[in-house]
Amino acid sequence: MMKPTTNQPDFFDSKVLGHPAGLFVLFFTEMWERFSFYGMRVLLVNFLTMAVISYNPGWEWVPENATALFGTYAMLLYITPILGGIIADKLTGYNWAVVIGSILMTAGHASMALETEASLYIGLGLIIIGTGFFKPNITSIISEMYKFLPEKKDGAYTIFYMGVNAGAFFGMLLCGYLAEKLGWAYGFGLAGVFMLLGTLQFWLAKPLFGSIGDVPKKRDVEDKKDTGVELSQDEKDQVKPNPFTTLDKILIVLSAIIGLGYAINDPMSKIADFDMFAWAETPSISGQYVVVLLGLGLFLILVIGRIIRYAGVVRDRMIAFIIFAFFTVFFWMSFEQGASSLIIFARDFVDRTLSGSAAIAYNVINTALTIIPLLIITYVLYMLSKRSFSKIPGSNIVLAITFLGVWALTLWMLNRDWNTxxxxxxxxxxxxxxxxxxxxxxxxxxxxxxxxxxxxxxxxxxxxxxxxxxxxxxxxxxxxxxxxxxxxxxxxxxxxxxxxxxxxxxxxxxxxxxxxxxxxxxxxxxxxxxxxNEIEIPVSWFSILNSFFIIAFASFFSKWFDSKYNPSATMKYGLGLIIMAIGFGVLAWGSHGIQEGMKVGMVWLVLAYLFHTLGELCSSPIGLSYVSKLVPARMIALMFGMWYLAIAIGNKLAAVFGGEIENITEEYSLSTFFLIFTIVPAAFGLLIISLGKVVNKLMHGVK
Structure with a gap:
């Protein structure tokens, strides 16, 4: 079997846990990037909405303003990677794209640590652009590494995504703890420090990769964008070129301008009271939403116009893909409440104080939750060092420094909690x-x-x-x-x-x-x-439960989906929406009847995160895998963009509706707010299940 061309002939002989050492360099690079990303993400809405005169003063923005800004930030994070991937393919190569993205994100976190309004906007902008370079290209390096070892690719991505969850876990835990106990600048700053160290260890490991990740050479489009789906000759005949017409291009430009205009105008109109779309306002609907509806209409014309120009099987599969993308919007609209309304709920409406035996139990659980994963990851670092120190000593030394820092912070945090x-x-x-x-x-x-x-x-x-x-x-x-x-x-x-x-x-x-x-x-x-002894649990601690539950239940779902009881795609997606809705139903029940100043027990929020994670594990197998299965190779780039666009819209809607938590609570009740997110996802979950036969027919045998 051929090996990838690199400057290191023993690249695939220097193995750690059965995989090349380079995979674990990428593992730690992604871990530190997710550490910084989720560490900042869990702080932003809390910081913006915290009272300006308080124990840990924030900016006292109303939730609508804070979530409008966060929603635009989250939305753009899923759009810029489309451009970042194109730039890496054509100009920089994957390695340089990852480094450029890392440097920009480091600068962004440093800017946010200054805690001024200008530095906040600059910081968020730098992180958005940096993510665009980083996110698509680090996974592209893995894909190139395993190009001639496809049977090892699934295992490689499993290991890689453990790094994603590990980074998210420790980022939210440590950045959140420092921000709430010492001050916001410490949390934002810590995210930047580890992003910088992660960048440095990746760059110093470049000798291990050789030519992998350099600017790709011109290669056959079908080979580069292989879908992995074997079509019959009849189906292949139907995959005919469908060039973009002048009208298509005009519709793409107009839709993009309107979408970007809305993303910028929404927070600007609320925070700075400057509305670019005031001219379109009607007595019953705001101007920006009038324009958004116009943009949505143009986009639908574009999509429908292109799909109907395909024939037979291809057209049907494209329609099936669009159906999944549509329901994806509603999944993320609800799931991403974890970054907005659930942060506010945990801070202001959950009794986070434990005393006596309950405090001891929490400290024991928290110590185990923290130390055991850290020991496992430290062991992986040790194995990597044994296999690669002679080739990349600088990278290993930087990694050792980062882990000493994480261990020091973790032990300080645990000691502080045990001695409160x-x-x-x-x-x-x-x-x-x-x-x-x-x-x-x-x-x-x-x-x-x-x-x-x-x-x-x-x-x-x-x-x-x-x-x-x-x-x-x-x-x-x-x-x-x-x-x-x-x-x-x-x-x-x-x-x-x-x-x-x-x-x-x-x-x-x-x-x-x-x-x-x-x-x-x-x-x-x-x-x-x-x-x-008594302890007050940080607001950010509840956010780590998602990563913990993913690690705890992922193997169960993997075995379920590999068994003869594997549900259909629509059933998985429907179950994901319904199970997630149950989590919000738990919150609606737990918060029913609470009065001014009252708080609910934290068990309700823990259960909610459990159901939300189980819902995510049900729906996550659909995702990007169905893009490659349903979409012709020549259209895969466009459809990947559409899938990320659906997630981006879901994130923006999540923030828009999440910002209404105080308004709906004042007008009706907190329980009513959560009931909305119980009914809507459950209804769409039942709807997509009911469409199962139709969708399966449209998929023409794709499993």
Whole structure:
């Protein structure tokens, strides 16, 4: 069997766990990129919506503005890789594209750590462009590595995607922890540091790859874009050239301009109050949505016009592909609530405080969740070093430094959690009865509902204020004594959790409040009791559950789909939507009837992430594999772009609807918000299952 042409004749002889050492260089490169990407992703909406005067001050944007920006960012992340892949193919080669992308993303994370509005936009822009270079091309290197070893490719991608999940896991865990415990700049900065180190270790490993990843030579299109689907002669006859007409090109340009215009205008109109599409506004619909509907219409004309020009089997398979792409929008619209509304829900509506045996149990579980994967990945690093140190010593040294850093941060985090102290403190608050629609609000038992406004340093108590004593628990790493007077401040946006202000933080809080001419929210409290150990779980911790559940259940789903009980494509996709909807149903049930200032148990959110992940594992086999199975080779690039476009639209819709969490909660209830994401995916899941026979017929035997 032929080996890939490289400058290293023993490239495929230097193996780690049965695969070439170069695969594990890519494994760690992707791991650090996902570390930085997910580490930042889990922080952004939390940072933007956190109160400007609080324990860990953010920018206090309303959720609609924060998610509008995040949605555009997420949308563009799935579009720029289309251009990045083309540039790498034609100009830079895969290796240089990965390096360029990594450098741009590193600069983006560094820019975001400055925490100014200009640096935020610059940072997000750099990450978007950098991802466009990085994302498609690192996987292209693997594809080129295994070009003459196709039987090993599935195993290689399995190992590679373990790096994806490992990076996501540790990025959200460590960046989230530092950001919430020490400050946002630490979280954003840490993401950039590991992105830089990942770039350096990849570049220093270049001697191991030889010519793999260089600018591709001109090769046969059908060989390069082989679909892996053997067509009959009759089917091959129907794959005739379908060149883009002048009208096609005009429709592509117009649709692209409108789509990009909407992506930019949506956050700009909300944040900067500048609407490029105000001229199209109608009494019942905003101008940008009028234009979007126009763009969607043009795009449908383009797609339908091209599909009907194909004949027979090809046309039918293209229609089947479009059906899957359509339902993909609704899957990601719901699933990606994990980056927007579920972050806000975890922060403001979930009781994340554990004490006594529950705190000990959490620390034991968290220690195992963290240390065991880290030991396994460190072992992989050790094996890689044994096989490749003589060829790429610099890369191995950089990797060793990164892992020493991860181990140090992990042990510091775990030690901090195991040694957190718990206190009960008292403070004074003004009791006010909640009024809705001009009437006193009552609960389900017809009892009055009250809210309690903590009395801050700047608050002037009025003669008619009803002042009451309240107590709250603090989980701190500082040693406090009974009877000690302490300053504290709220940690969330609903005045239900509090944190102790050190002298430095107290000074900064007062100065910021004075500069903004607002209440500093500093509350005088007194320690009344020292309690058993207590811990407050970071908001970002819940996001790591997706990666954990993927690792835990992936093998089960793989065996299921390889068995005789393997469901059809439409059944898998329908189950994915329905199971994910169950997760939102759990949240709707758990949050039913909660009142102002009340919080739900964290078990509801854990269960939701479990069902969301199970839904993802059901639908993930469909994805890109069906692009290659259903689409003719000469159209595969365009259809890959369309698939990513569907995911991009889903991400944008997820952010748009996720930003309505506060509005819908105020108008109706928190339970109603989650009920929307229960009903919509479930309905579409049942719909695609009902279309099973039609879709199977359109696929003409593709399994």
């Amino acid at each position: 102290n718990a206190y009960e403190v008292s403070y004074q608050a003004v009791e006010q009865q909640v009024v809705e629609d001009g009437k006193p609000k009552v609960d389900d038992n017809d009892k009055p509902v009250y809210e309690y406004i903590p009395i801050s340093e700047n608050y002037q108590v009025q003669s008619d204020d009803k002042v009451v004593d309240k107590t709250v628990r603090l989980a701190e790493t500082y040693e406090l004594e009974v009877g000690q007077e302490i300053p504290m401040i709220t940690k969330d946006n609903v005045n239900s959790t509090f944190g102790y202000l050190t002298p430095e933080k107290l000074k900064d809080t007062r100065l910021k409040a004075e500069k903004l001419n607002v209440d500093n929210k500093v509350i005088k409290a007194e320690v009344v009791e020292v309690l058993d």
